[in-house]
Amino acid sequence: MSLSRIFDIARSSLAAYQGALDVTSHNVANAANENYSRQRVNLSTTNPQALAGMIWGTGVKIDQITRARNQLTDTQIRNNNSTYNDSSQRSEILSQVESLFPEPSDMGISSLINSFFNSWNELAVTPNSPTLRTNVVQAAQKLSSQVQTVYQGLDEIKSSLLEDAKSKVQTLNNLLKQVQTLNTQISASSIAGAENNDLLDQRDAVIDQLSQMTNISVSYNSSNAAIISVGGVFAADQNVSVEFKISSTNDNLTLTTSDGSNVANVQGGELYAELDSYSTTINKYQNNLNDVMNTLVDAVNSVHSTGYTNTNPPETGIDFFDGYQNGILKINDKILSDNNNIAVSADGTGGNGDIALKIADLNSQKLLNGSTIADSYSNLVSNIGNDKVSADQVANSTQLILQQLQDQKNSYSGVSVDEEMTNVITYQRSYDASAKLITVADQMLQTVLNLVQ
Amino acid sequence: MKRISDLSISNSYLNNINLLKNQLSTLNTQISTGKKINKPSDSPSGTSQILRMNNQISQMDTFTSNIQNGLAFVNETSFAMESIQSEVVNVLTSLTSVQNAANDGNLSSFADQIDLSLQSILNFANSEYDGKYIFSGTDQSGKPYGYTADGKSVEVKLNDVSGEQSIRLSPNVLQKINMTGQEVFGTIVKQDGNIDVNSNINDVISNQMNIYDAEGNQYTLNLNYTKTAANTYSLSYDILDSSNNSIYSTPPTAKTVVFDSTTGAMKSLDGSSSFSFNINDSSKKINFSLDLSSLEEKNSSSSVSLSANQKNDIFNTLILIRDNLKNGIKPTDEQVQIVKDFSARIVNNLSANGNIANQLNDTSDLITNQQTNVEVLLSQKQNVDIAKAVTQLQNMNYTLDMNYKLASMFLPQSLLDYL
Secondary structure, X not given: OOOHHHHHHHHHHHHHHHHXXXXXXXXXXXXXXXXXXXEEEEEEEOOOEEEOOEEEOOXXXXXXXXXXXXXXXXXXXXXXXXXXXXXHHHHHHHHHHHHHOOOOOOOOXXXXXXXXXXXXXXXXXXOOOHHHHHHHHHHHHHHHHHHHHHHHHHHHXXXXXXXXXXXXXXHHHHHXXXXXXXXXXXXXXXXXXXXXXXXXXXXXXXXXXXXXXXXXXXXXXXXXXXXEEEOOEEEXXXXXXXXXXEEEEOOEEEEEEOOOOOEEOOOOHHHHHHHHHHHHHHHHHHHHHHHHHHHHHHHHHHHHOOOEOOOOOOOEOOOOEEEEEOXXXXXXXXXXXXXXXXXXXXXXXXXXXXXXHHHHHHHHOEEEOOXXXXXXXXXXXXXXXXXXXXXXXXXXXXXXXXXXXHHHHHHHHOOOHHHHHHHHHHHHHHHXXXXXXXXXXXXXHHHHHHHHO | XXXXXXXXXXXXXXXXXXXXXXXHHHHHHHHHHOEOOOOHHHOHHHHHHHHHHHHHHHHHHHHHHHHHHHHHHHHHHHHHHHHXXXXXXXXXXXXXXXXXXXXXXXXXXXXXXXXXXXXXXXXXXXXXXXXXXXXXXXXXXOOOEEEOOOOOOEEEOOOOOOOOOEEEEEOOEEEEOOOOHHHHOOOEEXXXXXXXXXXXXXXXXXXXXXXXXXXXXXXXXXXXXXXXEOOEEEEEEEEEOOOOOEEEEOOXXXXXXXXXXXXXXXXXXXXXXXXXXXXXXXXXXXXEEEEOOOOEEEOOOOEEEEEXXXXXXHHHHHHHHHHHHHOOOOOOHHHHHHHHHXXXXXXXXXXHHHHHHHHHHHHHHXXXXXXXXXXXXXXXXXXXXXXXHHHHHHHHXXXXXXXXXXXXXXXXXXXXXXX
């Protein structure tokens, strides 16, 4: 056994601990990087040598640099990401919808419907009063204006949802392209026999972003490439990435491949919230509002047309509203130009307000699915509130789950500066000791050399 | 043992602080608006209840406003009728004085006094309130009463002064607020009795009575009910002069009278639930209402009769008295009785009008109570308990301060500080 072996062992030790300190400094540098997984140095002994009938150790080496990552937690985070981003995006959309309905307040449609019917009740007391007739027209105009504002507001939200969904699909396509590129690089390094931990982290971060946008599934092939499918449609591997687009059919939005051959079954993520809100939720609100207004228009017109105007001669068969369509409540032009054309008399005499009373009575009649017009409208408002509350509740509960999962992930993969500094001390001491060993070996060699002199 | 990374600690602080800030923001909004529910998602069911209560309150405001307007109209009606009554009392005093032989030489001056009262009563009969003629029913196209073209008598200038004006006092209650011209001044011919339910198809049940024009001339009113189907009759009528010539007959189509097959009460008159109609022949100065509401169909022999509330109206009676006095003729007992009957009628109408005013006042009180109750409920549902909210706000502020303090103490620390 020669003294030079001590030098060899100390040299390998210095190299190993320098490498370990490199990894530690990489960890410390990424302590605040959310997408980073801490890396660990696996040290092992170098191959021993048999000499003089004994097995002698030859030192230490870095066997592997691994990243601390829990695949199960990742899968759970992605699943919950999809649910959380769906519900939180839905909650934001519903906040916008809710703000269009200023309820409960005097400016809400509910109050305006009531004011409209009350104005008929007041007109019934003095049917030939020009002021009260003007009040009826003004109440109808206020209602018309507010309904139009709400309906157009819903249309505007739909337009912005469509634009936003299109922009998100662009991002989705870019992310899928990134996955493909990263897959290619990771496969190449895998073939070379080394794990590229930082590339894996990057790819996981991109996949996490995808899971926020929509429901995805991820699997890995033998060359460690991630195979992504979006809503059941193949989307990316190491060779290709599929392009998606938003298709619109009959006011119904779907996510399809760019050639339209495959339709993704989108069931989660921000895209789902936007597509579903556009195609189902907001349409439902608009239809409910249409039902309320159509019922009001039909009921008022059916009574009003039986009444007589305050003109000379009195006329009958006149509708109060010209009609209602897509948020536009149109008051009869004849009434707008001369409020004497409001037909409140049942017998053609100017002091008869029976028709006004009948119209005012419509407010308490159950004309729409067993509810009054005002109650049907407040059901709509209540439904919007309930939808928002349930979206908030799902968002809050999945956020809690996500926080726990993120906490688990951070606990497993996150960098602890305390831990790294402890490692630094350990590795530094080992490095110091190895250096000291060289000094000792050098002194031993010097002693031997002095013997020769 | 669970491994704690630096990100775990900072994320935990951030989550807690965010949660607290969200709660603080909600409380801030509640305190600044004074309301617990500021948008539907704050409480979907609460919003629905608030909308309903707001609608109730707004509706009650309208009812209260209607009642105030109605009361003003009713009070004006009372004032007009009291003024008329005052004139009628003057007339009755004059008529008593006329009977005194000592005044035989002054009949002309009594005629002038009666003429003054007549003009006054006519003016009050055309009283207006808020642009509406008080006694014109629902026809507001002009003054309800005025002189005929020849100036000899007073006639109803409108087609119909019997229209009732009603206001809504609650979702289910309508209240009539006017005394119609027909009720106060008009002649009402009432149909009493019953028709035999077992009568045969085409059987005719007739009755007749004497009626008078504005100048006191006598005519005969004939009413015939012809059975056309079970519980259904065709009503035709005509007016004959003293020579038995028809001067007025049923308009082109006869009226259809239908009785309730179970109760025997009248069910409809020409499809309407109003069981009286006006007969007006201005050329002959005949104007009266025919009231069929008491007519029934019974399981007994037909027996029908007609009666009128007055022989002639107050205006034309006073004209006759005035003109006679001018000619030195004292009023007949029958004419004096007509004036007395009218006086009694006005008193009755004043009483009926007073009942309407009482009803309106009572309802107004009831609505005010209901409104107070709903407002209390609304306040409980909607308004924030400021003291409670401010206390919660202070607690949260304290907790937030603690979080900041802890974060500032622990977040910057690591092993590095001790190396």
